[in-house]
Amino acid sequence: MRLSTKGRYGVKAMFDLALHGGESPLPLKTIAERQEISEPYLEQLISTLRKSGLVHSVRGAHGGYLLADSPDQITVGSIIRSLEGSMAPADCVAEEEPVDCSKADCCVTRGVWEKIRISIDNVIDSITLQDMIDDYNELCKQNKMYYI
Amino acid sequence: MRLSTKGRYGVKAMFDLALHGGESPLPLKTIAERQEISEPYLEQLISTLRKSGLVHSVRGAHGGYLLADSPDQITVGSIIRSLEGSMAPADCVAEEEPVDCSKADCCVTRGVWEKIRISIDNVIDSITLQDMIDDYNELCKQNKMYYI
DNA sequence: CTAAAACCAACCGAATTGGTTGGTTTTCGT
DNA sequence: ACGAAAACCAACCAATTCGGTTGGTTTTAG
Numbered sequence: 001m002r003l004s005t006k007g008r009y010g011v012k013a014m015f016d017l018a019l020h021g022g023e024s025p026l027p028l029k030t031i032a033e034r035q036e037i038s039e040p041y042l043e044q045l046i047s048t049l050r051k052s053g054l055v056h057s058v059r060g061a062h063g064g065y066l067l068a069d070s071p072d073q074i075t076v077g078s079i080i081r082s083l084e085g086s087m088a089p090a091d092c093v094a095e096e097e098p099v100d101c102s103k104a105d106c107c108v109t110r111g112v113w114e115k116i117r118i119s120i121d122n123v124i125d126s127i128t129l130q131d132m133i134d135d136y137n138e139l140c141k142q143n144k145m146y147y148i
Numbered sequence: 149m150r151l152s153t154k155g156r157y158g159v160k161a162m163f164d165l166a167l168h169g170g171e172s173p174l175p176l177k178t179i180a181e182r183q184e185i186s187e188p189y190l191e192q193l194i195s196t197l198r199k200s201g202l203v204h205s206v207r208g209a210h211g212g213y214l215l216a217d218s219p220d221q222i223t224v225g226s227i228i229r230s231l232e233g234s235m236a237p238a239d240c241v242a243e244e245e246p247v248d249c250s251k252a253d254c255c256v257t258r259g260v261w262e263k264i265r266i267s268i269d270n271v272i273d274s275i276t277l278q279d280m281i282d283d284y285n286e287l288c289k290q291n292k293m294y295y296i
Numbered sequence: 297c298t299a300a301a302a303c304c305a306a307c308c309g310a311a312t313t314g315g316t317t318g319g320t321t322t323t324c325g326t
Numbered sequence: 327a328c329g330a331a332a333a334c335c336a337a338c339c340a341a342t343t344c345g346g347t348t349g350g351t352t353t354t355a356g
Contacts, residue, residue, distance in 0.1 A: 001268075002237060006257050008237075008257065008261075014259060015256060015298090029301080034256065041345065041347085043303080058354090061300045061301060061355040062301080062351090063301050063302060063355090084173050088150070089149070090156055091150070106287060108163060108280045112224055120267060122267070123264050173332095175332065177331090177332080180320085184318090191334080192335095194333095205332095205334085207322045207332070211323070212315025213333090287329085295352080
């Protein structure tokens with residue numbers, strides 16, 4: 001049950017924006033190169049993130065992207081959900097428009113899928129970009145591994 | 149990040165075996181019909197489960213399948229892992245042969261994927277087929293919904 | 297005016313998914 | 327001894343998804 005590159009690249013890009021972005025917009029090219037992601041592909045992903053209101057864009061020369069909110073207000077969950085939809089292991093337990101099954105009221109496996117979904121949601125909704133920055137500062141900076 | 153039908157059908161089939169199976173082997177046809185799964189497709193899945201040692205088979209007429217252990221010894225995790233591999237959201241945090249990344253020692257997103265994997269593992273390894281039977285008895289039997 | 301950058305739509309090859317088809321072997325009951 | 331039931335097995339297949347690429351247009355700072 002792998003996450004697709006959409007979710008993984010999306011989180012990487014948003015983390016990059018949180019770590020290296022500031023007042024002035026960060027061009028996509030910079031993010032794509034630093035995170036080693038195909039730029040035109042990342043463009044599709046960030047377009048989705050923009051439509052979800054997680055980033056703002058500035059067009060034209062010296063344009064780029066900015067986080068729409070402070071890093072401690074943006075969760076990994078909101079990023080992943082924007083790009084991949086619900087983290088439900090089965091359609092019948094998705095948050096948004098769960099496919100309803102005729103046997104739902106007596107489906108034991110449904111209970112299992114729901115427990116998994118809730119458990120994933122708890123994790124991804126509890127991690128913010130600020131948490132990741134803090135991790136980065138502990139994990140990497142002291143090892144003299146900057147700007148990754 | 150949906151589970152594929154392999155994992156979902158596999159858990160359903162194993163639950164069916166736990167609920168309706170007994171001393172004598174249960175033919176696949178019965179399970180497939182009751183769970184509304186294509187029989188030849190389910191055959192591929194149960195073949196995998198057999199090779200993983202989760203079920204035993206009896207060939208010939210009046211043959212079928214039996215759980216290899218008591219329901220309280222078989223976890224949902226072992227079933228899903230047999231059919232789908234690790235529940236890791238990214239290759240770099242899979243239990244078995246994690247693809248190692250050159251940046252692993254300074255990768256913050258890796259930490260996120262690992263937390264997700266551990267959280268999923270905790271849930272699926274804590275649910276046994278016996279737990280599902282107990283849920284069934286509470287949830288369905290009192291509503292007079294037998295044999296589903 | 298030009299370069300940089302966001303924005304957009306359409307296309308594409310490869311892999312995966314969710315099966316099906318067409319057998320063979322084994323074993324029970326008669 | 328034989329027929330039916332059932333496990334076992336390998337190969338094939340259509341549709342979808344994945345992970346992009348291509349080829350533009352619009353916008354804006356300098």
